[in-house]
Amino acid sequence: MLSPPHPFTRDLVLIGGGHTHALLLRSWGMKPLPGARLTLISPNPTAAYSGMLPGHIAGHYERKSLEIDLVQLARFANARLVLGAATAIDLHRKEICVPGRPPIEYDVASIDIGITTNMADLPGFAEYAVPAKPLETFADAWQAFLSTTGPAAVAVIGGGVAGAELVLAMSHALGGIARPARLHLIERDTALAALPARASRRMRRALIEAGIEIHEAAEVIAVTAEGVRLADRTIEAGFICGAAGARPHPWLAQTGLSHRDGFVTVDPRLQSSDRHVFAVGDCADMAFAPRPKAGVYAVRQAPILAHNLRAALRETGQTQKYHPQADYLKLLSLGGKSALGDRFGLTFSGPWVWRWKNRIDQKFMSKFRDLPQMQLPPLPAVRAAGAEALGDKVLCGGCGAKLGQSALLQALEPGGLPGDDAAVIDIGGARTVISTDHLREFVSDPVTMTRIAAQHALGDVWAMGARPGAVLTNLILPRMSPALATRTLREIMTAAREVMANAGAEIVGGHSSQGSELTIGFTVTGLCDHTPVGLAGARPGDALILTKPLGSGVLMAAEMAGRAHGADVSAALDLMMQSQAQASEILLDAHAMTDVTGFGLLGHLRNICLNSAVGAEVTLGAVPLMAGALDLSANGIRSSLYPDNRAPFPDLDATPRHDLLIDPQTAGGLLAAVTGDVGKRLTALRAAGYQACDIGRITDETGQIRIV
Structure with missing residues (x-):
């Protein structure tokens, strides 16, 4: 999160990344409210746009074409992003529960979590079927089914518009790969009853022409491994989808908010029975104006919601009322690149309608694809000599913000060798290691940031083969009101104590202050019953x-510039939060070991080579890479520490994969020089959840590192 020009005084929390909230985030990025800290809670780093889902299922669009990247959007809006699913709201304490982390407090909150078609009360549904919503889960399941072979049998439970669009899309996709298929649309009443008569007839004709069997007045009794069981027969199916109506997420009815059948009741100002929600x-x-569930209403709600949230945060100002339109243009996919349109009783269809629908959908998605990139102000025309060399690139956070190794060695150990990861001292006859680390903010969620900073600091102790013991914290919070500072500190310390306790360590003290940006650091001591691994x-x-x-x-670096894919960022954060405790135990008898952090793989391997008077050979293709990293490297994305890390390796090839060998890592993995049964070690590491690889060997060419 960028340092705000004004101290934060109020917390606005958005629960869910639905279409309304996505549009709100975009407008907030254009014009934030000074003093308001914005937080988005979402179970996924992306949100699927429902209007393009049938096109994706049919094979007309790639998955990324219908995904709103919430990581990029949150960065643009300067919002904290919490990747997790809300499961409860405490209206009295004004707290939101997200399992696996401390409660998130709010002053004003907004809920936009969509619906589900999960038929939890239908026997066998959870085991053998997939709901059409959430869209992300359904799309993943469909792609997995497409990759299977043999005749396909598909059943869609729910004969409304959504079910009809999906089964037509599935039919088109299976026909495109010439896979024999039998498809069923199952409805307990009359299929397509919500459509006007002419539109219903046209859509029904499309279903019949596609060879889809329509089962009406069909009560589903259960879902089994064989298919969908009705009262009088079983419809065989290998892929079963639930699209029968809109169901609220169950936890909403437990919040204490007024609701109807689990849907939160709102007034024309989009306000619930609690004025803060x-x-x-x-x-x-x-x-106040009942309408069917349709994305068009969500889109029209966005500017009203934005205005009223600002009024609530300011605690002054006039609110606005939302007036939903009486009717709206319905554009429905017919499987192939043809669509059906209906408005005010006028029905039309054909390929031209699909092209029209596609233009509308693409225009909507372009709002989120074409976000302006963060830019620093240009260097002033009159400036001190040397300013050009520093450039105008955004300074990276995490370990990418540390000083280069050459500067450190010149200042701390001129002419000497790099020291071990942690200092070794004897205290009362006990061999103790001690190390300190802190990280400048690079991810906006303070809990995620804390977990990464803690693992990063523990890495030095684990690299020495020691057991973490006592810990001191060192925190700098950005300037904010006392209430928000208390909230933030509570989140950080709860997360820190959890990580340290899991590592067998205890936080015994520390220091905190306020500054220009969030910085989290830990000093960790560890005990060693043997000679530390150096x-x-x-x-x-x-x-x-x-x-x-x-x-x-x-x-x-790409995430800060709004250029990284949200799913790749989420996966990278998970890796940075991964503990190295078990890896340290498995590699305890290593001849040498270090953790790969700011100096990159080659920089830390060079430290081993210099101290051990050996050389090394690295197999380039064997070095594991995070998802998305190679493409970003190929596109010229570099950490701000990259030039310093390259300096010791002037002859290193300038390819995207070579460049990643000197990429600064935050809470990176252990690098160990081992002998014996390497395969057995790798098996143990992978069983413990590590993406461990054998990447090369130590040679007798002192000081030389060859890449092969």
């Missing part, structure tokens, strides 16, 4: 094992 999209019940013991012939893939520096 708003609700929009399909999860809201517009009791940098000086590597021997020719040792294998080199790396326990985590590379690429966090490039990915975080």
Whole structure:
């Protein structure tokens, strides 16, 4: 999160990344409210646009074409992003529960979590079927089914518009790969009853022409491994989808908010029964003007919601009322690149309608694809000499913000060798290691940031083969009101204590202050019952094992610029939060070991080589990389520490994969020089959840690192 020009005084929390909230984030990025800290809670780093889902299922669009990247959008809006699913709201304490983390407090909140078609009360549904919503889960399941072979049998439970669009799309997709298929649309009443008569007849004709069997007045009793069981027969199916009506997420009815059948009741100002909580999209019940669940209403709600949230945060100002339109243009996919349109009783169809629908959908998605990139102000015309060399690139956070190794060695150990990862001291006859680390903010969620900073600091102790013990914290919070500072500190310390306790350590003290940006650091001591594993013991012939893939520096640099894919960023954060405790135990008898952090793989391998008076050979293709890192490297994305990390390796090839060998890592993996049964070690590491690889070997060419 960029340092705000004004201290934060109020917390606005958006629960869910639905269409209304996505549009709100975009407008907020254009014009934020000074003093308001914005937080988005979403279970996924992307949100699927429902209007293009049938086109994706049919094969007309790639998955990324219908995904709104919430990571990029949150960065643009300067919002904290919490990747998790809300499961409860405490209206009295004004807290939102997200399992696996401390409660998130709010002053004003808005709910936009959509609906589900999960038929939890139908026997066998959870085991053998997939709901059409959430869209992300359904799209993944469909792609997995498409990859199977043999005749296909598909059943869609729910004969409304959504079910008809999906089964037509499935029929087209299976026909496109010449896969024999039998498809069924099952409806307990009359199929397509919500459409006007002419539109219903046209859509029904499309279903019949596609060879889809329509089962009406068909009560589903259960879902089994064989298919869908009705009262009088079983419809065989290998892929079963639930699209029968809109169901609210169950936890909404437990919040204490007024609701109708689980949908949060809102007034014309989109405000719930609690004046601090708003609700929009399909999860809201517009009791003042009942309407069917449709994305067009969510889109029209966005500017009204934005205005009223600002008024609530300011605690002054006039609110606005939302007036839903009486009717709207319905554009429905017919499987192939043809669509059906209906408005005010006028029905039309054909390929030209699909092209029209496609233009509308693409225009909507372009709002989120074409976000302006963050730019620093240009260097002033009159400036001190040398300013050009520093350039105008955004300074990376995490380990990408640390000083280069050459500067450190010149200042701290001129003419000497790099030291071990942690200092070794004897205290009362006990061999103790001690190290300190802090990270400048690079991810906006303070809990995620804390977990990464804690693992990063623990890495030095684990690299020495020690057991973490006592911990001191060092925190700098950005300037904010006392209430928000208390909230933030509570989140950070709860997360920190959890990580340290899991590592067998205890936080015994620390220091906090306010500054220009969030910085989280820890000083960690550890006990060692044996000679600590250092940098000086590597021997020719040792294998080199790396326990985590590379690429966090490039990915975080791209994320700050709004150029990284949200799913790749989420995966990278998970890797950075992964503990190295088990890896340290498995590699405890390594001849030399270090954790790969700011100096990159080659920089830390060089430290082993210099201290051990050996060389190394790295197999380029064996080095594991984080998802998305290679593409970003190929597109010229670099961490701000990259030039310093390249300086010791002037002859290193300038290819995207070579560049990742010097990419600064935050909370990176362990690099160990080991002998013996390497395969057995790798098996143990992978069983413990590490993406460990054998990446090369130690040689007798002192000081030389060859890439092969």
